[in-house]
Amino acid sequence: MLASMPCTTRTVPFRGHETWVQVTTPETAHPDALPLFVLHGGPGMAHNYVANIAALADETGRSVIHYDQLGCGNSTHLPDAPAEFWTPELFVDEFHTVRTALGIDRYHVLGQSWGGMLGAEIAVREPAGLASLSICNSPASMQLWLHGAAELRAQLPPDMLGAMRRHEADGTVADPTYLAATQEFYRRHVCRVTPMPKDFADSEAQMVADPTVYYTMNGPNEFHVIGTLRDWSIIDRLAAITAPVLVVAGEFDEATPATWQPYVDNIADVRSHVFPDSSHCTHLEKPEEFRAVIAEFLHEHDLATAARV
Template identity: 30%
Template sequence: MPFGKYQTYYRIVGEKSTKAPLLLLHGGPGSTHNYFEVLDDLAKKGHRQLVMYDQIGCGKSSMPDDQADQVYNQETWVKELIALRDYLSLDQVHLLGQSWGGMLEIIYLCDHAPKGVKSGILASTLPASWMWGKELHRLIKLMAPADQAAIARAEASGDYSAPDYQRANAKFMEQHCSAAPAADNPEPLRRKKRAGTVAYLTGWGPNEYNPEGNLKNYDYLDQLKELTTPMLITSGTDDLCTPYIAKTMADRIPRSQWQLFEYCRHMSFVERHDDYERVIIKWLNAND
């Protein structure tokens, strides 16, 4: 899709039907659509099209890293989402945003009040950057003292290159995110990709628990009560999106439900794939 002087890669799975498509917004910023491919079978099971895409700054879309400060921000990514709906004539649609994609979904719904959004799914996401940082630092306090100390030193110095920090951060991410391409992960998670490292650093920061990028002031807590779209919140018990964060969203969004997946980290749809699909098929059908 042409997007200004850039291009946005999109991928459509399944045939058109009478049901509104499900448009998937990936995380990061910069994580690519790849991991959403584990949901491809949902198109056949649920009899609806899936639409996924790589946001500007990663994957098969344009990556203008030399213009990061001007391009990699929420304004660009919201405009891209609006442009994609228009380009593909997605007049009626359901949204599923995971992690940063859920933030993008909240921004889009709250600030733009788009027409034709039948429902939203907020997967392992957050209503405010400060809350994410606070909760993840609480999780860090559950780590071994040596790992806590390594992370604290890196945060104090601003130097995140030390081997002991790298090891501690890898442990944290393995425990709560499962971001590493482990051998037993589905192929889309193991596949080599053009990760949007610059987009992530510019938008978010050096790691998950230090939001220092241009999204650091993201805070939609007070606006959640104004959402009129039916919203399903999904998260895992061992998620970066802690039960406290998920419940905060569920309590504030008027027409919401919350599904907590036991023993899951940041990608419940990978770790509890069949259960997750059953939940969202039921949700989507109820809100068509």
């Protein structure tokens, strides 16, 4: 399906560097269907693992835009940039730079994991053209994320949990025993598809090849968050979001219900949807069901936006 759709790539200048952009267009465009920007996670995991969301182009008659955020994938890599360079504000600015370069004034945003956090950072600034925001598998604060991860880790076999705690305390998180325990956590709560989908493996491989952004902002893995985002929270700013928001998660998601409930509690126009028998990469585990839920939400707010114009 993806191979049959017209797809173009380009780069956009950003702060003296280059952001790589891919635009997938439908065979038949719907006149009211606004473009959708897809924001990948990590930070620093590149667009590969969310590439299948481009199928929404033909399914909804809209353009779907992916881009690799600065520091990863096909965009400029900056392994020597200082830690203070990598901020949410940098990536908000990059989004609007890409959007402006493409000449897009009205649009939807979908963000997965860190991408949903970034989407919320964009939305709290109340940009005029934002028609809707889909926050997928994302926490509203990293402290809530860490609490949720601790609860899920406690469900692992005691020897695995003990190894994790020991190696984290010793700073030996590259030890094979630690990595094996990490992979079991990922199998349960990050992506339950076996073997791991190639798109996810490709994103992970490029991150391992240059872990600058991920290690700086997050840390060595999903639950040992010691990077610059460790104190990040958007909870006290969520009331500023005026765009309609859809929050989605998986039943076994590492983004536990407590991590995303603040979005539901503090955004005026919001709804939520939990996909059964899936985890953090719902879009890879339940791709058709995931896209159907997103498509319905986008269509509703295409029509609402069209009515306001």
